Amino acid sequence: MALPTSFEHPEDYFQDCLAFLKEYQYLYNFPNTDILVHDVLKHIDVQNMQTLEVFHKDFKLPTDLLNNFFEKLSRLTAVHDEFEEVDNLENVVNIPCGVSPKKRHEIAYLANEVKQVCEKNGCDVVVDFGSGLGYLDQIIFETTNLKVLGLECNTSHYVGAKKRQGKYHPNSVENVKYIKHTINENSNVSIEQYLRDNCKLKRNTRKAVKTKTMNRNFETYIQDACNGFRLILNEPVCLENREDSSDIKFSNFELDELRSIWQEIESSLVLKKAAIFILLQNYLQPVIENLILYDRLVYLREKGLKNCKLKKVVNERISPRCMALLAYKNINRIL
Structure with missing residues (x-):
């Protein structure tokens, strides 16, 4: 209950x-x-x-x-x-x-x-709210032969589901449909986004810091973090959306300051x-x-x-x- x-x-x-x-x-x-x-x-x-x-x-x-x-x-x-x-x-x-x-x-x-x-x-029909990459939808169709409608607001997930379907599940195209849609009463209202910080933290890889480094020491952790992340300086123009990103400005991590902060935290x-x-x-x-x-x-x-x-x-x-x-x-x- x-x-x-x-x-x-x-x-x-x-x-x-x-x-x-x-x-x-x-x-x-x-x-x-x-x-x-x-x-x-x-x-x-x-x-x-x-x-x-x-x-x-x-x-x-x-x-x-x-x-x-x-x-x-x-x-x-x-x-x-x-x-x-x-x-x-x-x-x-x-x-x-x-x-x-x-x-x-x-x-x-x-x-x-x-x-x-x-x-x-x-x-005879399943509607999947937040269908992601469509793994569940395809399994439902394969095990039940039901029709499935997947609704997903994330563009990359929606595109990924369509690509996966075309590559691995072509026989489901007529029965498993994907629609990009945001389920929200106020979905027609535009959300304004403002830049507030001096830098944006971006991951270089999906797993920027390996979890196993947590079992070692802080020095190893920050080395992995500095390799896994990068700092992008914000400017009035959103440089990340440019086709040519060669002029994007980066900032370096201050390792000595990170060590100093860690020592202060560790002793308290x-x-x-x-x-x-x-x-x-x-x-x-x-x-x-x-x-x-x-x-x-x-x-x-x-x-x-x-x-x-x-x-x-x-x-x-x-x-x-x-x-x-x-x-x-x-x-x-x-x-």
Whole structure:
């Protein structure tokens, strides 16, 4: 179920959930780069911080932390049915090579869930909101022979899905359609973008810094970061959109300043506070996810779609906190 057991009505749940998130908005309501810039860690006020072994694998946060944070969190946490494993499911469907184990797991189980719902309710068309590169859509078509409409607002994902379809799934062209569309009540309103910083940080590769460097030392980390990123100086004209980028101006990283900042942080309680900060963010994720999904569920029911529910469709060991919102109408469509 999506409504926590401590609530009887959705309105009460939404009000309390929003009040809770407002109280602890410093845990999520900003870019991660602003943690130090705006001194966000000042909110992490824990007694005996010096003695806490926050980096130990068995460390657990004190339950009385931050104005009864965990008591409020427990009240807002929803309990869902246990995930049901299916033997060898990920090897039955034809998922492309190169897809991560987590993604393979999600695609296989969500496609299987959609298949079961469609068979049970006589659906013949699936509409996929946020279809990405189309992996799920193709698996749904191949395993069910249903028609699929994929809606995607990201241009590169939309183009990528069309290219993948033409190259690997030409037989699905008549049954799997992709449309570039932004689902937004105010999608016709233009969003103005302003340049505020002196430099833009750009990645040279998809994974600019290798995670394994975190297990070494800071010197190795910043060397990898300087190779993986570049600083582009902003100018009145958006140089990144020019066809000729030869005149784009770059700036170098100040390694000595980075080392100095690191030494100052390393010798203080900042790292411990940051570790606790990240743990608190992790605790918030299930509540935020449930709030969003349950809001969608209530909205669909208000619009007359009574046959809709939330269901856990993947294993948390591989893909934590992944839920599916399944809705269907009498017109033989699954949304």
